[in-house]
Amino acid sequence: MMTNGIWLMIVGSILIVCAVVIYRMKTALDFYRVQEQELDQYAVEVETIYSQMRGIRHDYRNHLQVMNTLMRDRRFDDLDAYIKQLNNELNQVDTIIQTGNTMIDAIVNTKLTAAKNQGVELDATAIAPKELVIEHVDLAVILGNLLNNAIEATTKSGPANGDTFIRLYIAPMKHTLYISVTNTMTENPKPAFLSLKGVNRRGYGLSRIDQAVNKYQGIVNRKWEEGVFATEVTIPLNNHS
Numbered sequence: 703m704m705t706n707g708i709w710l711m712i713v714g715s716i717l718i719v720c721a722v723v724i725y726r727m728k729t730a731l732d733f734y735r736v737q738e739q740e741l742d743q744y745a746v747e748v749e750t751i752y753s754q755m756r757g758i759r760h761d762y763r764n765h766l767q768v769m770n771t772l773m774r775d776r777r778f779d780d781l782d783a784y785i786k787q788l789n790n791e792l793n794q795v796d797t798i799i800q801t802g803n804t805m806i807d808a809i810v811n812t813k814l815t816a817a818k819n820q821g822v823e824l825d826a827t828a829i830a831p832k833e834l835v836i837e838h839v840d841l842a843v844i845l846g847n848l849l850n851n852a853i854e855a856t857t858k859s860g861p862a863n864g865d866t867f868i869r870l871y872i873a874p875m876k877h878t879l880y881i882s883v884t885n886t887m888t889e890n891p892k893p894a895f896l897s898l899k900g901v902n903r904r905g906y907g908l909s910r911i912d913q914a915v916n917k918y919q920g921i922v923n924r925k926w927e928e929g930v931f932a933t934e935v936t937i938p939l940n941n942h943s
Contacts (some may be wrong), residue, residue, distance in 0.1 A: 799828040801872070805838045806830050806845065810870065813849035817868055822856050828872040834879065836937060840914040844881070847907040848933060852885040855931055878920075879937045887931035911935070 765788065772781040798814045801807055806828060814824055834841065849870075856866045869884040908924075911933075915922050920937035 798824065798826050799870075799872075801828050801830040802832045803830045803834065805841050806872065809842060809845045810849070810872075813846070813853065814868065814870070817849075817853045817856065820853075820857055821866070822853070823867040824870075825867065826870040828870065829874065830872055830879065831874065831939070835939060836879070836918060840917060843910050843914045844935060844937075847911050848881065848883045848935070851907055851933075852883050852931075855887040855889075856885045858887075858889070874939060875936075877939050879935075879939055881935040881937075882932070884930060884932040886929060887926060888929050890926065 769781060769784060772778075772784060797807075797811060798818070799807060799810050810826065810828060814826060818824055836844075849868075852868050856868055866886045867884075868886075869882075871880070871882040873880055912922055915935055915937060918937045920935060923934040925932050
């Protein structure tokens with residue numbers, strides 16, 4: 703009887719461990735599925751942004767001619783409606799930054815436009831080479847998760863009243879690509895959040911950032927102080943081994 707009881711305990715323990723492993727694997731797979739969908743979305747957004755830019759450039763003279771005709775004929779109501787229509791098209795995705803690097807431009811402009819539409823104050827400066835050794839997928843993982851976390855933390859800080867902000871700075875610095883994201887975050891992050899031990903979507907996002915940065919022998923620093931959360935990422939610009 704004692705032997706049977708021990709075996710039951712062992713089998714029960716194995717089943718519990720298996721259930722936990724399966725749950726964690728499912729959670730991770732669900733998160734990676736979301737990441738894959740976001741990467742597909744970024745690819746579409748890149749093409750959308752540049753299609754809009756090409757279209758605006760191509761139609762620039764036509765728009766001027768139409769507005770000139772409306773003004774000459776003193777059709778000011780029609781002119782006002784025409785200008786508003788153009789503004790609506792231009793504001794679908796704001797060109798908050800323009801580095802020439804298509805992936806950086808697409809991700810940052812899309813994410814920060816969403817934050818701006820929620821009333822978040824933005825301060826963004828970005829300088830980047832047109833081509834990077836960092837693969838597009840890894841760049842999307844790093845920037846996408848950094849900005850997703852910043853937007854989530856900032857919008858949770860309360861109603862947008864001018865006190866919520868996101869500051870982004872990207873620039874080459876001493877043979878590295880330096881990325882800094884600073885945002886309001888009223889809640890004091892638990893140690894599990896900073897150590898990546900918590901099982902949650904944001905925790906997986908942080909883990910994904912670290913994995914992508916480590917791939918290029920880069921460095922990630924995080925700090926929370928007085929309602930502000932800051933992340934600094936430094937990635938070597940030379941080819942990684």
